[in-house]
Amino acid sequence: MKRRALLLGTVIAGAALLSALLPGQGLIGAAAAAPLTKVTFIQEWPVADGFWIPWVVGKDKGFYAEEGIDLDIVAPPTVADTMKFLGTGRANVAFTTVMDIIFAKEQGAPVVAIGRYGKQNNWGIISEQDKPFTVAGLKGKTIGIYNDAWSKAQLALMLQSAGLTMTDVNMVTAADDTVPLLLQKRVDAITGITNAEGTEMTTMGKQKPEFLAAIDHGVPNTPILMFAGNQAWLQANPQLAKAFMRATEKSIRYAVSHPDEGVGAFGKAYSKAYDPAFIKQQWQDTLPLLSPVDGKSLQMDLAVWKELLTAIQAQGIVKSPLPAEQYFTNQYLP
Numbered sequence: 001m002k003r004r005a006l007l008l009g010t011v012i013a014g015a016a017l018l019s020a021l022l023p024g025q026g027l028i029g030a031a032a033a034a035p036l037t038k039v040t041f042i043q044e045w046p047v048a049d050g051f052w053i054p055w056v057v058g059k060d061k062g063f064y065a066e067e068g069i070d071l072d073i074v075a076p077p078t079v080a081d082t083m084k085f086l087g088t089g090r091a092n093v094a095f096t097t098v099m100d101i102i103f104a105k106e107q108g109a110p111v112v113a114i115g116r117y118g119k120q121n122n123w124g125i126i127s128e129q130d131k132p133f134t135v136a137g138l139k140g141k142t143i144g145i146y147n148d149a150w151s152k153a154q155l156a157l158m159l160q161s162a163g164l165t166m167t168d169v170n171m172v173t174a175a176d177d178t179v180p181l182l183l184q185k186r187v188d189a190i191t192g193i194t195n196a197e198g199t200e201m202t203t204m205g206k207q208k209p210e211f212l213a214a215i216d217h218g219v220p221n222t223p224i225l226m227f228a229g230n231q232a233w234l235q236a237n238p239q240l241a242k243a244f245m246r247a248t249e250k251s252i253r254y255a256v257s258h259p260d261e262g263v264g265a266f267g268k269a270y271s272k273a274y275d276p277a278f279i280k281q282q283w284q285d286t287l288p289l290l291s292p293v294d295g296k297s298l299q300m301d302l303a304v305w306k307e308l309l310t311a312i313q314a315q316g317i318v319k320s321p322l323p324a325e326q327y328f329t330n331q332y333l334p
Contacts, residue, residue, distance in 0.1 A: 036070035039244055042082050042091035043075050044100075044225070048270040050195075050263075050282035051095070051117070051225065057258070057265040058251025067243035086111050086230050092237075093244060094228045098308070099150045101228050105327060106318055110231040113328035115245055115298035117225040118289035123154055125212040126197055127189040128182065132210040135162040135217050142170040144181035144190035151191050153315040154219045161218035179204065193224065195285035202285075203278045220307040223289075227298070234332065241332040245298065249334050253293040259283055300328045 043052060055073060058064060064071040074091060076082045083100050085091040087109030095117070104111050125143070127133055133141070135158055145151055156166055174181055178190035179200045190197060194211060201209035215221040227248065234241050255262035263280050290297065305324040312318050 035068070036065060037068055037240060038070045038072055039064075039093065039240065040072045040074055040085075040091045041244075042085040042094045043073065044079075044082055044095050044097060046075050046078060048075065048266070048273050050266065050279045050286060053262040053266050053279075053283055053286075054251040054255040055248060056269050057255050057262045058247060060265045060269075061251075061254065063250045063254070064244075064247040067247045069240070069243055069247060071244075071247075083109060083111065083228075086228060089230050089232065092230055092233045093241075096226055096228050097224055098222055098226050099148075099312075101226060101327060102309075102312070102318060102321070105322060111228050112231050112234070112326075113226045113300060114229045114234070114241065114332050115227040115248070115330075116223040116300050117227060117298075118223040118286075119297070120289065121215050121219060121221050121224060122194045122213075122289055123151075123191070123219070123224060124193075124214045125158070125189050126178075126182070126192050126201060127210045127212075128201075128205075129207040129209060133189055133212055135159065135164070135212065138162075138189070139164055139168045140170075141188040142172060142186075144172050144174050144178035144187040146178065146191065147173050147175075149315075149317045150312070153312060153317055154214050155191060156315060157219045157311065158212075158214055158217040195282055195289065199278060199282045199285045203275075203281050220304065220311050222304050222308040229332070238332070242334075245332045246334045249293070249298055252290060252297065255283075256287055256290050256293050259287065295334070298333050299330050 041055065052073070055064075055071065059071050059073065074085070076085060082094055082096050083104040086094040086096070087104055093114070094111070098113070101111060101113050125133060125138070138159065143155070145155060152166070159165060159168060172181055172187050177200075178192055179197050181187045182190045182201070183205050192198060198209055198211060201207060227245070229241060263283055266279060267274050267276060302324055305327055309318070309321040309324055309327075313321055
């Protein structure tokens, strides 16, 4: 059972230099009746996960074909390759993280966010059931954390809200999964998100974990996951990009309204990389972040982007961020 830090922003360094990647191969579905235009959709992780359920079921139901799209859902070889594929034009659109977009832009990659996935930042401090923490109560505690800059910055901002600093806690760095540290009682709490580490605590740890939300303690409320597009492709294919986003919104709406069908479609598509209990729980944990699905579900907000960029500049993650307007656009949304 793989888990991961979703904010591995530093892995995209050098995205603009990539020159020899093989085109991705579609993972699911049969081609719909012609004429359809192929759209290559690179994912955020090399192994299929429950976040993909909307476009998996959407392709299965024919929502993309209705828009004239032959959707090619591609898993990257490594987590480092998502933005490389997108930045070099090997993919047209991507499912990625907000920090990966920011780091890619810093490297000069021609990418831009075109929609959000989820309505809030669901990162925070996770602890065992019936062992909740306050931010002040973290003083002197041992926390499992990932080694990416944004995880550390969010923790620093949370601690700052209670007059604490990073020196007031002990940190244990996890290579790819903080959950075992908590289940083995090597730490008092861990960092993570509700629908990854939180899901794993429920399925693997057989408990309902406690969650201390970062957005309630000084962290910008920027959704972690985003849709992004290659700027050259977007400019050359504006109507196709809009069709992709229409089909994606419709797919999200359907998957939220038909959760069991969505999980079933995922299981059919990815049976070899499928942990039924985890995927079902992960989708249940994702639903609150997407619901209700309305006309503004995918829209991004300038003020939220400005707040995020101000925070990461203050934390020294990006020294000179671009104007917020250069990181995202809503022009392709329904």
